[in-house]
Amino acid sequence: MTKDSLTNASVLFEKKSQTPFVSFRLRHFDDLTHDGHHLPLLLEKKHGIHDHPGLARKVDPQWFDVGRIRSWIKTCVTTHGETCANPLKITPATPELLIDVERRCIVSANNQTRFVALSYRFGDSVPFCLDERQLQELREDSAIDRPDVLEKLPLTVKHAMSLTAALGERHLWADALCIVHGRPVGTAEQLGQMSAIYATALLTVVADDGDGLTGLRGLPEISAEPRHIMQEHIPFNGERLVLWDRITHHVTSKGAYHQRCWTFQEFTMSARKLIFKHGRVHWVCQRCQWHEDVEFEKEPEFDLHLKAMLSGNPNIEALGLSLSRYNQRNLTYDRDALPAISGFLTVLSRTFAGGFIFGLPEMMFDGALGWGPAFTRKGLTRRTSASDLTPGDLGVTDLPSWSWMAWKGPLVFPSDEVHPITEWYTGNDLRGRTQRRIDSVSNNTTVSPAPIAASTSFTMPPQTRYLFAKTQKASLWAYRSDPPEAKSTARDPILKLRTGSARGAEIGELHLQTDDQLRSWPKTPSDAKDDGTGRNVELVAVSRIVPPGTEGDLREIRITVLWVHWEDGIAYRQACGFVREDAWRLLDLADVDLVLG
Numbered sequence: 077m078t079k080d081s082l083t084n085a086s087v088l089f090e091k092k093s094q095t096p097f098v099s100f101r102l103r104h105f106d107d108l109t110h111d112g113h114h115l116p117l118l119l120e121k122k123h124g125i126h127d128h129p130g131l132a133r134k135v136d137p138q139w140f141d142v143g144r145i146r147s148w149i150k151t152c153v154t155t156h157g158e159t160c161a162n163p164l165k166i167t168p169a170t171p172e173l174l175i176d177v178e179r180r181c182i183v184s185a186n187n188q189t190r191f192v193a194l195s196y197r198f199g200d201s202v203p204f205c206l207d208e209r210q211l212q213e214l215r216e217d218s219a220i221d222r223p224d225v226l227e228k229l230p231l232t233v234k235h236a237m238s239l240t241a242a243l244g245e246r247h248l249w250a251d252a253l254c255i256v257h258g259r260p261v262g263t264a265e266q267l268g269q270m271s272a273i274y275a276t277a278l279l280t281v282v283a284d285d286g287d288g289l290t291g292l293r294g295l296p297e298i299s300a301e302p303r304h305i306m307q308e309h310i311p312f313n314g315e316r317l318v319l320w321d322r323i324t325h326h327v328t329s330k331g332a333y334h335q336r337c338w339t340f341q342e343f344t345m346s347a348r349k350l351i352f353k354h355g356r357v358h359w360v361c362q363r364c365q366w367h368e369d370v371e372f373e374k375e376p377e378f379d380l381h382l383k384a385m386l387s388g389n390p391n392i393e394a395l396g397l398s399l400s401r402y403n404q405r406n407l408t409y410d411r412d413a414l415p416a417i418s419g420f421l422t423v424l425s426r427t428f429a430g431g432f433i434f435g436l437p438e439m440m441f442d443g444a445l446g447w448g449p450a451f452t453r454k455g456l457t458r459r460t461s462a463s464d465l466t467p468g469d470l471g472v473t474d475l476p477s478w479s480w481m482a483w484k485g486p487l488v489f490p491s492d493e494v495h496p497i498t499e500w501y502t503g504n505d506l507r508g509r510t511q512r513r514i515d516s517v518s519n520n521t522t523v524s525p526a527p528i529a530a531s532t533s534f535t536m537p538p539q540t541r542y543l544f545a546k547t548q549k550a551s552l553w554a555y556r557s558d559p560p561e562a563k564s565t566a567r568d569p570i571l572k573l574r575t576g577s578a579r580g581a582e583i584g585e586l587h588l589q590t591d592d593q594l595r596s597w598p599k600t601p602s603d604a605k606d607d608g609t610g611r612n613v614e615l616v617a618v619s620r621i622v623p624p625g626t627e628g629d630l631r632e633i634r635i636t637v638l639w640v641h642w643e644d645g646i647a648y649r650q651a652c653g654f655v656r657e658d659a660w661r662l663l664d665l666a667d668v669d670l671v672l673g
């Protein structure tokens with residue numbers, strides 16, 4: 077420990093062996109009772125002195141050092157090998173179109189073309205929707221420099237083009253100029269391939285600061301505006317200490333960029349990321365994390381559940397965690413809930429055999445249908461349907477109520493053993509002429525991980541919106557039961573289910589999904605003799621859940637039920653819950669040819 081003095085203050089420094097920074101405590105002389113402020117400080121590296129222990133690197137407060145970014149790319153490509161080149165072991169994707177940043181036009185790609193990808197959020201920029209006619213025009217040299225094109229192109233795309241050139245690369249993939257709109261089949265294919273495109277790119281430029289309109293600030297000779305960062309220095313024994321804000325090194329979450337649905341798969345699938353965040357530039361690959369303002373490297377932050385799934389372990393709980401993170405993000409258009417994740421699901425279809433229908437894994441379909449809201453204080457919000465879609469738009473006009481993606485918010489899949497009670501079919505035709513049987517293995521605990529090889533192919537079934545099954549329905553009395561200790565702001569969105577009437581036995585519960593539902597079920601006053609606030613709900617059975625070690629004990633086995641409302645013979649999910657199997661069997665059950673929409 078060393079001690080120095082500043083004007084009117086004492087300073088204590090501690091070097092902790094396990095951390096690369098000096099802990100600093102500032103204590104004012106006139107406040108001896110106060111413990112002082114702890115500030116992380118780094119010793120600035122003095123170049124030209126052999127073995128100098130400094131870890132902070134002086135950076136230009138306004139402009140990035142593009143040479144450093146080039147050296148990061150070179151180091152990763154030449155020394156990290158296959159770990160960073162193709163961590164997902166996917167067959168490399170060949171984008172249909174790329175931007176040639178030298179000829180300033182759009183070109184067709186071949187499977188040898190090396191390219192940089194761009195990930196950003198639109199913000200208030202108007203999406204540039206490339207159509208067939210524009211595509212032909214933009215294939216000519218310098219076509220992108222035409223004033224009418226430059227005017228419409230988001231500034232961030234323009235900057236990314238110049239950055240690509242400055243890094244010595246020739247091709248850039250950016251959605252604005254590389255996805256052709258207005259041709260349904262081709263567009264859907266490109267969307268499914270989108271994750272593979274990000275995974276195949278040499279690197280992805282992540283414009284986390286700002287949006288499409290702000291561009292990338294601080295790129296010398298590219299950006300009109302500099303970035304502004306402060307590195308506060310403190311002179312100390314002939315050296316300099318730099319105040320280090322560790323928050324600026326948290327680069328894989330938080331912020332407006334990570335609240336957008338579209339960026340979820342772009343960020344998750346990219347093997348090498350060049351991230352512009354907190355006014356600084358950062359590198360994150362599979363082996364390490366580099367930051368422009370420090371000399372040391374860090375371990376990259378990984379989502380271990382996701383990593384296990386991507387390497388072949390079909391774990392439905394881990395799937396729920398990933399999808400839950402996605403489903404809390406925002407979309408400009410609700411209809412994009414499926415397209416914005418279809419690339420990610422396509423890649424996961426190698427782990428979850430049979431792929432996904434509206435985000436539900438086909439191999440575990442019976443269990444996945446029983447998804448529920450994760451317990452938080454925030455309810456789900458029904459994603460609205462869009463009636464303004466024209467042929468060739470990317471989205472889905474009306475998300476089916478049985479899919480989690482129709483309800484924005486956190487979700488969970490059931491983790492217990494699920495057994496089928498019926499066979500599920502799907503199709504878009506209500507008369508059922510073209511129904512397809514869903515091939516579910518149902519019992520998720522018996523599926524063992526299978527390592528993924530580069531040759532493993534993707535399988536995505538058609539996204540059909542109706543489900544058909546022969547099952548049973550019942551009507552039960554439901555009332556809202558919040559724990560007495562619940563405060564007015566707390567929520568425990570559960571309805572208890574009773575046989576027959578307000579005085580019947582309690583045999584199950586429903587997990588309410590939305591604030592509207594909560595409002596429509598007033599709490600039962602604690603001094604009430606019965607629950608006059610309840611009413612009947614229509615339930616349909618979808619699967620059977622056997623908690624571990626309870627096989628044979630009907631009191632513990634549960635029937636997963638959906639509370640539905642019927643419209644023109646089609647049932648729409650309101651919420652999900654369960655009824656004890658022993659009690660369910662004693663109910664006045666009716667057989668039903670269920671159509672879920």
Ligand SMILES: [Zn+2]
Pocket residue numbers: 152153156160361362363364
């Ligand atoms: Zn690397």
